[in-house]
Every structure is written in structure tokens, then in C-alpha cells.
Amino acid sequence: MPHPSSLIDMSDQPILQLRHISKRFGGLQALDDVDFDLREGESHALVGENGAGKSTLMRILSGVYSEYDGEFLLDGQPHRFKSPAEALARGIGMIHQELSVMPELSVAENIFLGRQPLTPLGTVDWRLMNERAAAELANLGFPDVDVRRPLELYSLGIQQVVEVLRVITSGARVLIMDEPTSALSPAEVEHLIMVIDALRAQKRSIIYISHFLEEVMRVSDRITVLRDGRKVATLKRDETNANHLISLILGREIDAQLPSAAERPTNQVMLSVRNLTSDAFRGINLDVGMGEIVGLYGAVGAGHFNVAKALFGLYRIDAGEIALDGEPFPRRFSARYAIKRGVAYAIESRRKSLFLEEPNYRNITLPHLDKIGGMIPRPQREIAIASPAMDRVNVQPNDPHSAVGKLSGGNQQKVAIARWITHPPKIFIVSEPTRGMDVGAKNEVLGILREFRNEGFAVLVVSSEPETVLAVCDRIIVMSRGRIVAEMANTDAVNKDTLMRLL
Incomplete structure (x- = not known):
């Protein structure tokens, strides 16, 4: 064909x-x-x-x-x-990686934002605007979108189509x-x-x-x-x-080969989750062992990113149990509680997790200031703690004083990981560790995670990119519509098609 x-x-x-x-x-x-x-x-x-x-x-x-x-x-x-x-x-129009839509406005308002058709009296001609918006969407193959509804009610994919149409109807x-x-x-x-x-x-x-x-x-x-x-x-x-x-x-x-996966030193379960339930997911059961990387995979909106947030105290849990190294967590707990118990979490958005204007060393030490000396700035001590972590993950350029916003996306992700190895946790939870990276940077970051696994740490990789979980995980758990639908060992028989058929 x-x-x-x-x-x-x-x-x-x-x-x-x-x-x-x-x-x-x-x-x-x-x-x-x-x-x-x-x-x-x-x-x-x-x-x-x-x-x-x-x-x-x-x-x-x-x-x-x-x-x-x-x-x-x-x-x-x-x-x-x-x-x-x-x-x-x-x-000539540009559609950026971060969408610039107005979710609370209607689909039609977003398409014609700042260029709404007017009646002879100078008011917005809502009927004409809605008709034009519906026609533009139909021309691109989306005749069923209700242009009068708020854009936030539609998927990210539809929001991106609306952004494309806004640029096109501007004359691009x-x-x-x-x-x-x-x-x-x-x-x-x-x-x-x-x-x-x-x-x-x-x-x-x-x-x-x-x-x-x-x-x-x-x-x-x-x-x-x-x-x-x-x-x-x-x-x-x-x-x-x-x-x-x-x-x-x-x-x-x-060299597409990551560090070899060493034999697990023990079958000890580090993270245990039972019947975890919220408004975004239901009945989640999973274990992550010491010296193991488990992938939590699903399409955007499957609920897996909400599970990661819940494990770090950033998303409300309605039912279920979480235990780390055999110690149960309370139903309600904060991110600070999770950090103290040994949970590290690198979220999917580097821009939201890092202070781009701040130096590398401050971004690395920020979650641990209470262990370093309270909220009183101690730059020399912070640099002494951050520098070995930067060396460990090979941040380039390796300057603790440089603003993290000057780094490439791959090196920003390394900083986001480095902040957790200054005081090693019991489990690393990493969401979209390689999103938006070039091939070389992806391999470096996945290699770092594999090294953590080989040193006996538990690692949970949360991703909507099948290539990521296939490249680095020992086991893969697949979520769809808020539920776990499959769990499998990552063998040669498992491939991208296998995972995508389960979504």
C-alpha cells in the first residue's frame, strides 16, 4: 500500500x-x-x-x-x-510543544481566539463562528466535535487539532x-x-x-x-x-546496549500496593522488588501518572494500602512524609519539577535542605553534596553554579534524577524519564536507571512511550481506563505491538 x-x-x-x-x-x-x-x-x-x-x-x-x-x-x-x-x-505559524489553548473557553472560541466574526452591531456572531469552526474540523476529519463545548472536556489530541486550526485560520x-x-x-x-x-x-x-x-x-x-x-x-x-x-x-x-541486567540479589519486595483506588484509578495491585525495574505503561489518560502521584502523596487516595519495605503508609500522607520514608519521584514535566533560573546545585539539594541545615542557605555545603551527584549522572556541562535552564532537556532530566541520589531512597519513581530527548540522551538516562537497579534499588518507570518500558524494565504492567489490564515479564516475545494492543 x-x-x-x-x-x-x-x-x-x-x-x-x-x-x-x-x-x-x-x-x-x-x-x-x-x-x-x-x-x-x-x-x-x-x-x-x-x-x-x-x-x-x-x-x-x-x-x-x-x-x-x-x-x-x-x-x-x-x-x-x-x-x-x-x-x-x-x-508561517508555529505550534509549540506546550499548547497555548484556553481550556475553559469553547472549541470555537479557541479556534477564532482574537479573531471572532462580528455582527453589523459589533458583537460576536456566535452562530457564524460555530458554523465555521465545525466546518474547519469536518475538513480535517473531525465532524463529531461539538464546538460549543469547553475545550477542556476533550482529549489532549483534540486540543492539539484545535491549536493547529487556530494557526491555519490565522492564514498560515x-x-x-x-x-x-x-x-x-x-x-x-x-x-x-x-x-x-x-x-x-x-x-x-x-x-x-x-x-x-x-x-x-x-x-x-x-x-x-x-x-x-x-x-x-x-x-x-x-x-x-x-x-x-x-x-x-x-x-x-x-551502542544501543544498556548496562547488562545483573541477577537480582534478593526477591524482597520493596514497594507493595494493594487495591489502591481513587477517582482516576481503581483496584491497583503491584509490587516492585529490590534490584528490579517495573514499568507502569498506558496511554495518556490511563491513570498511571495519577498512581505515581498518589504513591508520592500528591493525589488523593480513597481506598487501598501502600507499604514500603514492609512499613505501611497512612491513608493520608504528604510528599514530605514520602521523602522521609524513602520515596523519590521525578515527575513527567521537567519544567514543573525544576527551578530553571536557579543553579544546578540548588535544584539538587532542595528536597533535602532540612537534612543539610534547615532553610538557612549553605552554598558551599550544598555544592559539596551536589557535585558528586552531578558526576554520577554525568551532567554536561558539569558546573554546579550554572542555571539548570541553560541545560539541554536530557541534562535537565539528569539533574532531576541527581537530586535523589544525594540521600539515596528506597524506591525511585520516574515518570516519562526520556520524553522529548534525542537518542543519545535517552540511552544515557536509561543507563542510569539500569545502574540503579543493578545496585539493588527498586525502580518504577511510568510512561506512555512503549519504547521506554521495553528498553529498560524487567516487568511491565499495563493500565487502561484506570485499571491494570495486563502484567508480563519483559521477554523477547513482548514488543510494541503487544503493549499497544492492550490499551
Whole structure:
């Protein structure tokens, strides 16, 4: 069966060209003599490690950066946008990884936010706005969405479609999609791919930025690889494959092998959960042993992230029992209680768990200030505690004084993990440990978790990415609609299809 993109007529004439683009931030050369072009009706993927220059290049295209060397041509004419509004007025819109929708407003209001059609009296023409919104959604294959309902009542996937429509109805014919599937369930990913094909059939062009190379191979006509601020290659989809792209991204053949899984020193159960129930999940039973990594896998909305929060005292429990190393927890407990009992928790959003303007050492020591010296700042002691933890997880650059917000996503995740090894816990709970990371960073983080497991720690990995749990877990528990639907050993017989069929 032909790939959908092969059925879409695509012009060979570029509508957008970047020539010899260079951009420097102080002593950092973010882009160095980069060329890039985009054709009408094309989906052109941009891939590379964190820090390769992808975001900088797209910020030039979308008008965020106006100072750079090189030439930017749109329809053959030179341009240099001064703002995102100017870029959008010329037909270039960007859809960021973090959505900017207004959940409490209706679907239609979100689509036409700031551009609502008006009646002759100057009031909002609600009937016309709702009709237009419904028509736009139907054109993309979503005729059943009630545009009058609040957007917050719909899934994250539908919210992303609404964001796409808002940019389109603003006049965009070029859409820059930055990690568009990082928080979507497998079914929602399929819907988004359908949307991309519909947009391309309308002669709109897509720049698709993603670390998920399987998706890149599905949605793209061409793929450009950046490495260290330079363009390495631009290839047609049928000229490459995922392994080839990994080699181009890293500049070397990747050793995809994690540290070997050592024999478990004991069968002792460290975390025991029985009949845990709340408004988001019911009857959860699971064990995590010493020297074991257990994966808790499900689609977004399955309830597994709420289970993780509940184990750390951040989500209300209505019934059930939690015991750690044989000691039961009370029904109501706080995160501080969990920390004192030996629970470590790295949440799925690095931006919410880290203070980006604060130095690395302060982010690492923050949960343990009461053990270091109360709330009185003791920078030298904190640095002495944080530095070995940064060394252990290989934070790069390894500067305890540098703001954590200056690090790549992979290194920010290492800081989020390092904060818990200064005072080793009994169990690590890690949600989406590799979300939004490049291939090299993913392997480093998963390697750290495997080392923890080999040292006898209990580890619970909570994820909606099947590749993550398959790569590192000893056992996998699958959740769907708030319940556990399967539990299995992670053997060669288990693969991505096995897991996704259970959702």
C-alpha cells in the first residue's frame, strides 16, 4: 500500500529557502552555514540531538530571531521577520510543544481566539463562528466535535487539532510543529498523522520536529539532519531508515546496549500496593522488588501518572494500602512524609519539577535542605553534596553554579534524577524519564536507571512511550481506563505491538 504522502501532489519548487544561515549567542555558534528549503504540500522533518540548532533555526523562520547571517527567501523574495506576528501575517505559524489553548473557553472560541466574526452591531456572531469552526474540523476529519463545548472536556489530541486550526485560520500555509506527539496517546498520534495528510492535501507545508524517528519516517517526504549547528544531510524518506538517521544525528554508530541486567540479589519486595483506588484509578495491585525495574505503561489518560502521584502523596487516595519495605503508609500522607520514608519521584514535566533560573546545585539539594541545615542557605555545603551527584549522572556541562535552564532537556532530566541520589531512597519513581530527548540522551538516562537497579534499588518507570518500558524494565504492567489490564515479564516475545494492543 503506498504511503499517504506519495498520493499527494507536491511541487519541486521551494516556497521557502534558508541559505547560509549562521547565528551566534556570545561565544556559542548555534548555527553555522545552514541551508534548508520547503516545498508546497511537503512534510519536511528536522531532526538532531538537543542543542543541534533545530529550535534556533525555527525561531528564525517564525520571527523570534531577526538578527542572523544569511538569506531567508519566501516565494523567491528576501524577508527578515521582526516578530512572530509578522511571520504569521506572511503565512508561517508555529505550534509549540506546550499548547497555548484556553481550556475553559469553547472549541470555537479557541479556534477564532482574537479573531471572532462580528455582527453589523459589533458583537460576536456566535452562530457564524460555530458554523465555521465545525466546518474547519469536518475538513480535517473531525465532524463529531461539538464546538460549543469547553475545550477542556476533550482529549489532549483534540486540543492539539484545535491549536493547529487556530494557526491555519490565522492564514498560515507553513506550519512548524515542534514535538507535536510528545504527550499524545498512540491513538491520538494516529489522528495527528491523519491531520497532517489532510493539511498537505490542501497544499499546506509542514516542518516536523521530533525525536520519534518512527514517526518521522511515516510523516515526512524529506528529512534534514542537524548536528552541532551544521546541516549534515537532507534525504528523501525512501533513501534512509531510522538506524541510518541515528548514525547521522550522533556522528557515530550508537551502542544501543544498556548496562547488562545483573541477577537480582534478593526477591524482597520493596514497594507493595494493594487495591489502591481513587477517582482516576481503581483496584491497583503491584509490587516492585529490590534490584528490579517495573514499568507502569498506558496511554495518556490511563491513570498511571495519577498512581505515581498518589504513591508520592500528591493525589488523593480513597481506598487501598501502600507499604514500603514492609512499613505501611497512612491513608493520608504528604510528599514530605514520602521523602522521609524513602520515596523519590521525578515527575513527567521537567519544567514543573525544576527551578530553571536557579543553579544546578540548588535544584539538587532542595528536597533535602532540612537534612543539610534547615532553610538557612549553605552554598558551599550544598555544592559539596551536589557535585558528586552531578558526576554520577554525568551532567554536561558539569558546573554546579550554572542555571539548570541553560541545560539541554536530557541534562535537565539528569539533574532531576541527581537530586535523589544525594540521600539515596528506597524506591525511585520516574515518570516519562526520556520524553522529548534525542537518542543519545535517552540511552544515557536509561543507563542510569539500569545502574540503579543493578545496585539493588527498586525502580518504577511510568510512561506512555512503549519504547521506554521495553528498553529498560524487567516487568511491565499495563493500565487502561484506570485499571491494570495486563502484567508480563519483559521477554523477547513482548514488543510494541503487544503493549499497544492492550490499551
